[in-house]
Amino acid sequence: MRGVLAPLAVFAVLFGVLPAGLSAAGSGYLFRLADVTLIFCILSLSMQLITGVAGLLTLGHAAFYGIGAYTAAILSTRLGFDAGLTIPASGLVSALFGVLIALPTMRLVSIYFAVATLGLGEMIYVTLLNWVSFTRGPLGIGDIPPLRPFGFDLSSPLGTYLLIAALAALALLVVHRVAHSYYGNTLRALREDDQCADAMGLPVVRLKIETFAIATFLAGIAGALWAHTTGYVNPADFRFAESILILAMVVVGGLGSIPGAIVGAALLILLPEALRAIGRVRILAVGLIMFLCILFLPKGLFGEVTALDLVRRQFGAAWRGSPTDRPLGWR
Template identity: 40%
Template sequence: MTIRESKRLWLACGVGLGWFLLLLWPLLGIKPDTLEFAATFKVFGYVAVAAVFIMFFYQVKEAGYLDAVGRPAKQATNALGRAYDKAPTWLLLGIVLAAAIVYPLVTGRYAHDVAISVLIYVCLGLGLNIVIGLAGLLDLGYIAFYGVGAYTYAILSINYGLSFWLCLPIAAVIAAIAGCIIGYPTLRMRGDYLAIVTLGFGEIVRLILNNWMSLTNGPNGILSIPRPELFGYEFRSLSSMYYIILGLAVVTILAVYRLNYSRIGRAWEAIREDETAAELMGVNTFLLKLLAYAMGATFAGFAGAFFAARMKFVGPESFTFLESAMVLAMVILGGMGSIPGVILGVLALVALPELFREFELYRMLVFGGAMTLMMLVRPAGIWPAKRVGRRSEEAD
């Protein structure tokens, strides 16, 4: 590394620390009755020391002084990677599934609650992954289908006494129909225009839920939604509810995987890469984009019905644009088009913040910084999807 490059890196580090101080002081230093500096500079000191240490370590590594240590570590990493590639897929998936089944038996109530939230967002993330990751359609109102599924189960169970298991496919079908209704007039648009229109439709659904008093009870929501029952057994505990959403998540993963590697999945990828070329090759782009919306909405409907059963209450405030943005962030952070990537994105945005709940004052600040750093270091996501085939410009 040259002296000029070293100076440039240290200058960037100094500017970044300056911006961090400007953001940190209003959070810690501005009090209702006075201005404080001690707490701000204490936290800033820890961060500055860590940043300087990381920069120093990076420059030593780039200079080659750590090759004697790094070479064996790299060889060990490569050996682990080769062992992972050689291991049968069914064995790895069996280990993961076995760990997921045993999980409630060795953890407490709080861990069950977090795991249920993770699995709900896995269903939502994989559904949105069909729309964004496979078909390449930017949808900012996806959470509306989640709300449709939740209200469908709530209304059918309260007003008509239908069971959860009967309402589950009905909620999925109605959410898919809602996806077709929203998608039909919007999918002739592309890019930013499509994103704006889907955002508008998402807000329309939320306002309908908020104002249709006779059907949805408006902002008061629907209370006393029954829990699922099976052969007389009522799923009351969080651990029993965990197994229901685990089953729904496994079904969602298998369905999305099969769709991904089917002819329909290949057609979606062709539309994502170049819609005009796909249409010239005979792909019915409009019908397949509508199908992508419907399939994504189906899995959101599943998740919504379970959400209503778990919470025993649904209200319009649970289906705001912020929820759509969170699910979109999970898909992009994990890797668009990648099933393992979406799962890792959900873990990063749902499970990791819970681990740092003790640092409630700082965790969202650290979380935002980590997200920014991740997008700079790995813009394709934590686990990007493998492209089938190779482009000519990539070979160059």
């Protein structure tokens, strides 16, 4: 039974309890909040893969999210593509940019890589802002059609929620299978010491580029979902501050921990909403939570070791399955 119950529970919450509760509340605002939280779960999961698991601190993740959103916006408003095509297309375009950016920068280490991604992220922002004939610049692109993939009308709050939840579950599955496997262990080896990993014969640069491609693909999909559900995209939504928000989710949740990324995303989206009564303190709250977390909980709310233990026991991760089902590693 192990390896079945916990995934079933996640599935039940995502597709049973949450939508039932939200429908019972019947509030568009709550549905919207759930959608945004799930979109940011996809973003934080994808960043967790780069920053937490592979150890590449990126400060420009929002740019890929923006590329995805603009791809979806332009394809659906100019060419009339429906959401069934724009969502995968956004992922692919974003992953293409991810690989193009990764090729020259992946040889940089630690702080140099962080700075390069900051620079590239701002370059993409400046381009979105100034290429007025293509992106309409600071005006943004409006009237993006809601989600109607392949003729199915999912533009109702429940339909939108279910589609986003399905894609978020898919993203979770992908990140889970990548991170909790021998492949994921290889990425952790890069994080700990990439020179050593290189000396052991691991193809360091190729692994980093592959990880970057997967993560930017997911970020692009999150962007497309944002564009279709908001109906309007604007360069200001994909700036440095947004990258920092996603980074804060990963750091608060716990670097390297997949459940942590979800906890972090939920906390940093829902807590500022709960604090809305005392004024616009969203970014201030993000900064404070991040600082307190780094200071007092350097491993995050859901540290990597706890998370790996949980995943190994409950989610049937790839390295559980030795023939005798003996736990691997030190006990």
